[in-house]
Amino acid sequence: MTDQTNDDFVLLEDETLRDGLQLESRIFPLEEKLDLFRQLAGAGLARIQVGSFVNPKRVPQMADSEELIRALRHEAENGPLLSALILNDKGLERALSCGIGHVSMSVSVSNSHSLKNAGKPAAEALSGMAGLIRQATEAGLSVRAGLQCTFGCVYEGAIAEAAVLNAADVFASAGAGEINLADTTGMANPLDIERLVRKVRKHLPALQISLHLHDNRGLGLANMFAGYQAGVRIFDVCTGGLGGCPFVRGAAGNVPTEDAAQMFSSLGVKTGIDLRKICATVGSLEGLLGRKLPGRMKTVLAAEK
Amino acid sequence: MTDQTNDDFVLLEDETLRDGLQLESRIFPLEEKLDLFRQLAGAGLARIQVGSFVNPKRVPQMADSEELIRALRHEAENGPLLSALILNDKGLERALSCGIGHVSMSVSVSNSHSLKNAGKPAAEALSGMAGLIRQATEAGLSVRAGLQCTFGCVYEGAIAEAAVLNAADVFASAGAGEINLADTTGMANPLDIERLVRKVRKHLPALQISLHLHDNRGLGLANMFAGYQAGVRIFDVCTGGLGGCPFVRGAAGNVPTEDAAQMFSSLGVKTGIDLRKICATVGSLEGLLGRKLPGRMKTVLAAEK
Incomplete structure (x- = not known):
């Protein structure tokens, strides 16, 4: 487990293969996913969310998650921690069937959402x-429990802190080792992040906190830095800034892996990520998608050549 | 003068008509500049940099700066403070000839740059x-003195703090009321901003500080927030995120006016800017330029409709 008091290292969880690809109309065949995974692992990502066990009719991009994880378990034995999203019993069954050791789950703290x-x-x-x-924990899995709309909701506006602390209690009692606070609709500002993170840390000091931030208002890195200042040491990212929230229009865009890696490197904080390699992966992804992604560092590196 | 200790208000200086347009190959006729100015003033911008008195052969976009300022002085009597950039005696002469009351100047702290x-x-x-x-001050103008590459230089790397403090001393002794610290090549991180701003404030408590931040690494808003936390109350912006540094490839992109206004509004800090109106101006500018600009809030507002 990452030490929340360690100032020198942050863990970036790359979610390109799950959160990133799930919104794309283009279906990525297994071989391409394997190749992208190898590139991410080669660039130094230590935790990679590779798929989700959700309804394949609703999210066809993720239909091959079992197959992908089975293939990766053989080659990733000493590699990144594999993670997959589950939302119900059926998903857990599928996760167990392919032998993944870590799962991510998620609910919304906003009733309307x-x-x-x-x-x-x-x-x-x-x-x-x-x-x-x-x-999941009884079956031997480690669990990260996510909370959507933690910093506000486009339908409900502000979210009561008490509701977040209550959910954190429920997650911790049930056995989750990590709570993922998500700014699902990209409404947080740095002061919100700092205030809420400090409250949750004070309330449950042993619970690991991670942040899932959306960049639709351009505050992704500002909020990530505020989270770091408040003691968070795990952050979700997507290569090139792909992905975002599929249920709220305009909320697209995760924090780009390469831009987060650059920010932390500039701050003297290690991520283990090789900037040139991850920018090459952005290039691969842009080639497959046929469009430029919002991340900045690939352009900056190209200009510095 | 803006009170650096006032937490409730920040002044955003919009530089679209100067820093924004100067890089564009399309020449904006006077009427379009006047229209953009009226839109910016109507959206609540309190200080607008409208042109520069530099070599018209080198920067043809700015050749009509006298004409523009003469036209604006009549209609902007109770409107925004007009600002223009000058770099030498000839520029000062031209500034005085058209009756502008405030000028901006700029040198680089990096020898190579x-x-x-x-x-x-x-x-x-x-x-x-x-x-x-x-x-300029003897002629009755108020002066803002800018320092380029304050937070690092692509040619020289780190910049000595002593060089920045020395330049601040020179500016203050000569009569400048404001020092503008520019992250010309977009290399600053939030810790750099906070450290240097606090140093300059401590060194010269009476000197107003403003920040000119570039967003090429995506840290524009993170650095702006860090500057705000360190006491800065004046920030340069460009509508849509236009502009940037013309002398370093890849350094393009000022902090978008609309995204800065949104961030401060979310923090409970007033800017006087009407978000819908400034996003409409982004639309006008995108129409004239025939391309989408990097600012985010126009897309977010459109999605919320």
Whole structure:
């Protein structure tokens, strides 16, 4: 587990293969996913979210997640920690069937968002997830429990801190080792991040905190830095800044892996990421997608040549 | 003068008409500049840099600066403070001839950058500017003195703090009311900003500080927030994120006016800017330029409709 008091290292979880690809209309065949994974691992990413066990009719991009994970388990034995998203019992069953050791789960703290996104009230989704966390940890998996819309919701506006702390209690009691606070609709500012992170850390000092930040208002890196200042040492990123929230238009864009790596490097904080290699991966991805991605460092490196 | 201790208001100086347009190959006729100015003033911008008195052969976009300022002085009597860039005696003469009351000047703290950009060593450029500041203040103008490459230089790397403090002393002694610290090649991180701003404030508490930040590595808003936290209350912006540094490839992109206004609004800090109006101006500018600009809030507002 990453030490939240260690100032010298942050863990960037690359979610290109899951959060990044899930919004794309182009279906990436298994071989391309394997190649992208190898590039990410080769660039030094220590944790990679590679797929999700959700309804393949709803998210066809992720239909080959079992196959991908089975293929990766053989070659990634000493490589990055593999992660996959599950949302229900069926997903857990599929995760167990392919032998992944770590899963990510997620519910929304906003009732309106939960109803629109997951089709159930937030309280029901939360208690359902508590049960799922218990099942997963009893089956020997390590679990990261995510909370969507933590810093505000386009439907509900501000979110009560008490609701976030309550969800954190539920996650921790059920056995989650990490809580992922997500700014799903990109509404957080640096002061919000710092305030809430400090509250959660004070409330549950042993619980690892990670941040999933969206860059739609351009505050991704500002919020990431504020999280770092408040003690967070795990951040989600996507190569090139791909992905974002599929349920709120205009909320697209994760924090680019390469720009986050550059920021931390500039601050003297290690990420283990090779900037030139990750920018080459941005190039591969842009080639496959046929468009330029929002991340900046590939352009900056090219100009410095 | 903006009170550096006031937490509730920041002044955004929009530089679209100067820093923004100067890199464009399309020449904007006077009528379009007047229209853009009216839109910026109507959106609530309180200080607008409208042109520069530099060699019209080198920067043809700015050739009509006298004409523009003469036209604006009549209609902007109770409007935004007009600003224009000058670099030498000839520029000061032209500024005085059209009756502008405030000028901006700029030298580089990096010797290599100064040689490439201004064709003279940094020390010579600095002493030349001291003389120019004296002439301008004696002629009744208020002066902002800018320092390029303050947070690092692509040619020289780190810049000594002592060189920045020395330049600040020279500017203040010569009569400048404001020092503009520029991250010309977009190399600063939030810790650099906070450290240097606090040093300059401590060294010269009466000197107003403003920041000119480039967004090429995506850290524009993160650095702006760090500057705000360190006490800066004046920031340069360009509508849509236009412009940047013409002398270093890849360094393009000022902090977008609309994204800065949104960030401060979210923090509870007033800028006086109407977000919908400034996003409409981004639309006008994108229409004239025939391309999408990097600023985010126009897209976010359109998605929220």
